[in-house]
Amino acid sequence: ETVLTQSPATLSLSPGERATLSCRASQNIRSHLAWYQQKPGQAPRLLIYEASNRATGIPARFSGSGSGTDFTLTISSLEPEDFAVYYCQQRKNWPPLFTFGPGTKVDIK
Amino acid sequence: QVTLRESGPALVKPTQTLTLTCTFSGFSLTTSGMCVSWIRQPPGKALEWLALIDWDGDERYSPSLKTRLTISRDTSKNQVVLTMTNMDPVDTATYYCARTRAMAYYFDYWGQGTLVAVSS
Numbered sequence: 001e002t003v004l005t006q007s008p009a010t011l012s013l014s015p016g017e018r019a020t021l022s023c024r025a026s027q028n029i030r031s032h033l034a035w036y037q038q039k040p041g042q043a044p045r046l047l048i049y050e051a052s053n054r055a056t057g058i059p060a061r062f063s064g065s066g067s068g069t070d071f072t073l074t075i076s077s078l079e080p081e082d083f084a085v086y087y088c089q090q091r092k093n094w095p096p097l098f099t100f101g102p103g104t105k106v107d108i109k
Numbered sequence: 110q111v112t113l114r115e116s117g118p119a120l121v122k123p124t125q126t127l128t129l130t131c132t133f134s135g136f137s138l139t140t141s142g143m144c145v146s147w148i149r150q151p152p153g154k155a156l157e158w159l160a161l162i163d164w165d166g167d168e169r170y171s172p173s174l175k176t177r178l179t180i181s182r183d184t185s186k187n188q189v190v191l192t193m194t195n196m197d198p199v200d201t202a203t204y205y206c207a208r209t210r211a212m213a214y215y216f217d218y219w220g221q222g223t224l225v226a227v228s229s
Contacts, residue, residue: 001172034215043205043219044156050214087156091214095169098146098158 002027004088004101012109019075021104023088028068032090035064035073038103039084047086048073075106083108111135113145113206113220120226121196127225131189131206135218138184139164142211145189147180149202150222157202162189163211198227 003026013019023033031051036044046055048064051071061076075082088101117129129147136143147159160180161169170178179192189206203224207216 032214036216043222044216045219046215046217049217055217089156089215096144096161096209096211097169097171098148098161100156100158102155 001097002029002090002092002099004090004099006086006088006101006104008104009102010105010107012107013078014109015078015080017078019073019078019082019106021073021075021086021106023066023071023073023101025069025071025090029090031067032093033064033066033071034089035062036087036089037082037084038087044087078106082106111208111218113208113218115204115206115220115223117204117223117225119224120228122229123197123227125196127191127193127196127200129191129193129204129206129223129225131191131220133187133189133206133208133220136208138162138182138187138189144209144211145182146207146209146216147189147191148205148207148216149200150205151199151202154202156205159193159204160191161209196227201225201227 005024007022033051035048038044052064063074085103085105087103091098113133144163146161162180177194182189203222205222206220208218
């Protein structure tokens with residue numbers, strides 16, 4: 001089973017600052033990584049798929065990069081609505097088995 | 110417009126069986142490549158994938174919970190049902206259903222979730 005590790009656990013930043021979130025996989029997952037944003041009381045929302053593709057309606061300040069075992073989600077300039085928890089997720093090709101990372105909380109400094 | 114909605118009991122007792130229903134619209138589970146999964150999230154904790162059913166009716170389960178889970182579908186009603194046996198307080202969580210596709214490695218649409226508490 002592929003384990004995902006996210007760092008840091010918490011990121012304290014101010015609006016306007018750049019956020020850099022990391023996700024590391026325990027084995028090579030090529031580019032098969034997604035990122036989600038979750039706000040309190042809400043379902044996760046897909047931000048990035050296949051490591052670097054923005055989902056429909058996601059602002060350009062969100063970008064993803066990486067392949068293999070190391071991945072990064074970058075928020076270029078934090079807006080007030082971006083303070084949330086972010087999860088990475090991968091899927092084993094076949095049979096399809098999914099795992100999530102433990103999450104990174106981005107909170108207001 | 111794709112939507113999913115979970116329904117089921119808010120409270121179950123330990124050792125009971127939980128049955129949750131996901132009712133969806135905007136796509137058909139008989140369309141090649143379509144899949145629906147269940148995912149849960151204990152309060153304050155991370156997401157955990159539970160099970161998937163695909164357009165062919167094939168089922169996949171989390172290895173750690175496989176013996177307790179059954180996923181099924183009713184294509185005429187656009188519903189996917191999850192049953193989980195022998196519920197325990199550690200199973201207290203918000204349960205989500207979400208759509209994915211065979212060639213996709215992500216969940217593109219999610220329901221709003223339903224909170225299930227396990228307590229006597």
